[in-house]
Amino acid sequence: MKALVYHGPRERAWEEVPDPKLEADTDVIVGVDAVTICGTDLHILKGDVPEVTDGTILGHEAVGTVEEVGSAVRSVRPGDHVLVSCIAGCGTCRFCRETRYGQCTSGGGWALGHTINGVQAQYARVPFGDLSLYQLPQGVSDEAAVMLADILPTSYEVGVLNGGVRPGDTVVIVGAGPIGLAAVMTARLYSPSRIVVIDPAQTRRDAAKSIGADVVLDAELEPALEVVHSLTEGLGADVVMEAVGIPATFEMCTALVRPGGRVANIGVHGAPATIHLETLWIKDVTITTGLVDTSSTPRLLRLLADRQIDPTPLVTHRFGLDEFMDAYDVFSRPAETGALKVVLQRS
């Protein structure tokens, strides 16, 4: 089959590789119908994620059709049309028993396209199929569903639920990439009074606005603290989400939160940040971090089927499955291409 293979920093190829085979009785082989590229894949290609080794097939977000199931798999069978979640869970370790599948200590967690071959391929082996595959409801498009493989549960669990968004809140989201925009979308489920999105790119601010942000701003041109204080009687935001992953934006978040408020970090960080405890110690703030557990995926599928959320505006570019090299080119230059999420589908 063909797959997108990582060959060390800056090297990738869409090339012929052996078909995947069942290796454990909990495995499932899936034929990939729709797949997307994540910002994390670009990090891997920069060499930032050293546990990904030369020869690994990338990708952890897909929709597919079940081809073959291991003997211990009970919840899907060949022919089923399924969402392939970015997170797998063994179901029995300490963390899985608390539905923290992202922290699974027995081979689950984020494995696809990371510690094992991923889904940017014609076929993929998915471990622990019972807990990482989800039957797709009727009437849901592959393109919409694939947004639930990672970015919607990530923004919902790590951003909105950790942030504790409530009706009437003022919510600030720093970063309007795909994750930040998905956070706008899922925060709206709780009817905040006001969502403020901060991003330097005009196209992303426009996207935020069209998806439902009430106020957008470029922190290099406007004083974010003043804007947020003017909206909150000088107190700061109830909830602030970090959706970039660099020290400066994390520090901005802790400056924008009100006393008693919450900062939910969603961004993937590669360097330490400064935490201003000399002002924060007295402010009753809560700061959370997290990898998605995908414990919300069944609920998000229900919301998608019932049209309470519509992730399709996040998809800016569409390709055939064999156009992976082009898709990466477009996705890796968002400033030029305006790319948010690109979706590749089997023709």
Added chain:
Amino acid sequence: MKALVYHGPRERAWEEVPDPKLEADTDVIVGVDAVTICGTDLHILKGDVPEVTDGTILGHEAVGTVEEVGSAVRSVRPGDHVLVSCIAGCGTCRFCRETRYGQCTSGGGWALGHTINGVQAQYARVPFGDLSLYQLPQGVSDEAAVMLADILPTSYEVGVLNGGVRPGDTVVIVGAGPIGLAAVMTARLYSPSRIVVIDPAQTRRDAAKSIGADVVLDAELEPALEVVHSLTEGLGADVVMEAVGIPATFEMCTALVRPGGRVANIGVHGAPATIHLETLWIKDVTITTGLVDTSSTPRLLRLLADRQIDPTPLVTHRFGLDEFMDAYDVFSRPAETGALKVVLQRS
């Protein structure tokens, strides 16, 4: 009357000052029966808290007898024996309506010995008496009760409740000063399996042990991370409390917590710290800060009256009210004197 007056950095005097008078209809004048000194008072004397001005009477922890009440005060009357809490609440601002009295925006919060005269005196004016004074239950000593003015609610709310201690947990408390020890005491209310206390002073580790810590260690001599991992199957502690207030101990806390665990900062910080987001972003941790709200004070008084907690082991030195200069000398040199809390009582 006599009072302990701050006269700028390093200058304090037990001197004659005018008696306090009612200034607002919610004020109460209290005759001080028992009073203690807080580590924060030493910070003020170092000049670290610039909003405390020359001429201010220090102190925010006392037990006393009501002398006079303003016309709007309903819950106490002259002759009542009361706990004077370190925190006052106006009762009507946004934060008071959420029982976050510590964040009161209308003259409450931490006012005594900070923005107004305090309780290290023969008499004190207490603002918002209805929400800052508590009738003492029968059979409770002044010495025990005065520990509920600040350190017990602080350690309980900001440490134990923010930390979410549960039965069976492994809890690490960094710092065994009065607040850290009070955290040991109040954490035990939730039956953790194991409390580990880290402090460089042998006398404080001994105190921790006698109050109920299961493991004590000096992080300069023993590798704290290894000890905690050996107790937790390599995962880290469920809850870690910072009770020192310097960058190094905060950073130690974030290194000792397990995936999915909580770090509760109790310490008063004067400088920023480093937060290692490059490892924490994926660990599902929750970090909290906070000023005490004293919302737990009625519950703690009940626990004290019912002998579920006994704070008297925290009191190492006792003085008469007019021995304030000596009491400060002893309290400010704990390494030599072994002082934890000192209590001064009206003879």
Added chain:
Amino acid sequence: MKALVYHGPRERAWEEVPDPKLEADTDVIVGVDAVTICGTDLHILKGDVPEVTDGTILGHEAVGTVEEVGSAVRSVRPGDHVLVSCIAGCGTCRFCRETRYGQCTSGGGWALGHTINGVQAQYARVPFGDLSLYQLPQGVSDEAAVMLADILPTSYEVGVLNGGVRPGDTVVIVGAGPIGLAAVMTARLYSPSRIVVIDPAQTRRDAAKSIGADVVLDAELEPALEVVHSLTEGLGADVVMEAVGIPATFEMCTALVRPGGRVANIGVHGAPATIHLETLWIKDVTITTGLVDTSSTPRLLRLLADRQIDPTPLVTHRFGLDEFMDAYDVFSRPAETGALKVVLQRS
């Protein structure tokens, strides 16, 4: 002044009475601008609420203008345009310290038009003004605001928050009177997938539909259990709210809830009901009851000002303040008049 006075079962009159006066230093005298009638007022008129005595002015929902304030009142002053909440709080008793103002043990709770004179009058004395009056935000109409005196916080706190509505839930609301409709409105803030409303009156089912219910039904004509099971894969509803107040509807609620679900009773009951523990003991259900605390009123005012909620569709009839006898006539015959809420305004 003129007021609507209760004179024992079935007897009411709009008659001349003495003007109210300040009685406590926490009292406020308010000139009534807009006022409404509650289903509870009809209960009183039936003689069902014996603690209301002959001569009492009815009413507990108003918007008004502050005329005079007691010496201890700090948050409002003459001329302020305010919401008069149905619940007062002393602010210092055990329950008020937990923001359970409805359970105040010191003269707060539901007092207006119940244990003291109410607001169906030209002027009213409001106790504990600091915690029972709220400044009205700019741009909010009196008619909309008066819905926040009782029915919106009641449905939100006792129905939606106690019920724990979450995005994607199936919510059943039994009863489409004003409280049930307000529950539809405030449940929608949490983006449930589906709201099912059950009521025998066609006009009320129509109102529910236009306010946002997804499914409406008459339980006498359609099998409610079958309808709910068909929508929930046979499990039952995630959240069921009782908004009628009779045994049959309560029992229906406990039959419609899924395993692990919640039944939130909002209705005012006059008789015991049967609880089928022989089936419920194993179902992991939670049943809650409650009187409103109005702890959510500031948040609801924010949502109203920000146009996240619009209660005006609940108002079906409008009168002048001196048309109280007619307003009661209309309100007490909803089957004929189609009345939901009637609002009387000072001309």
Added chain:
Amino acid sequence: MKALVYHGPRERAWEEVPDPKLEADTDVIVGVDAVTICGTDLHILKGDVPEVTDGTILGHEAVGTVEEVGSAVRSVRPGDHVLVSCIAGCGTCRFCRETRYGQCTSGGGWALGHTINGVQAQYARVPFGDLSLYQLPQGVSDEAAVMLADILPTSYEVGVLNGGVRPGDTVVIVGAGPIGLAAVMTARLYSPSRIVVIDPAQTRRDAAKSIGADVVLDAELEPALEVVHSLTEGLGADVVMEAVGIPATFEMCTALVRPGGRVANIGVHGAPATIHLETLWIKDVTITTGLVDTSSTPRLLRLLADRQIDPTPLVTHRFGLDEFMDAYDVFSRPAETGALKVVLQRS
């Protein structure tokens, strides 16, 4: 092998039956080392649980040694010494994904000795071994561990956690059978100020007292409401647990709870009860029901290993495995024998 077989109402025999065999790849065959009898087994013998059919081996609480494992079982292997939990979970259905294993819709939940053969036998087939078997920690006796198969997690989850016991609370437990006594034991983990136990049997009240109840009473001789009000300033208990399972005791519980308090039903009911909504509707009470999920079992095992709980006082009688007929005789006449839990061990 030999097993205790149900042969219709009032008929049981310790008789020869075929050895169990693996039927699914998730099954485990366990050799029974220690086993106990549950009050529910007596209900079955009365014919109250019609889904248990003639020929079924009873029993759902055991400790044993793994003999054989299905091909899909990963967490135990032959020779492992394990706790056999009363609840199994498929791990993948909607309820299992929320750790509500008790509500499993795919063959889990309470199956042993109910819908399939149980553990009152020399060997047993345990379904879904990965989620229903737990490795026993070092130094834990079989007799203590077998109390964690059902009664400790049941009392802890359905009583203490659902009841939300907090330090300083007044807790009332109605019924001092094994479950009520286990509730005393696990409630103490949260340091309530006072535990009141109500039971008509002197021996059980004595047992409650020795396990840690502060007040015990016989409701037929003493007015329970007066006693509880005298302990709670007339308010009622913070938390009330029902551990009997008849209408009268449930109704007593709802009478004893304070405004804002919680009633946690643990008892197995066979008949409807009356709920006095005419007084409860305004009291802000929460009533919960539940079947144990055993989600707390790992935590309870940790508490047992760390000696934070000691269930051995619950064991009053000990037998060899082949003395099952005698053990049932003793257990079914507690008034005469003083039996709480009886344990049968392989010799």
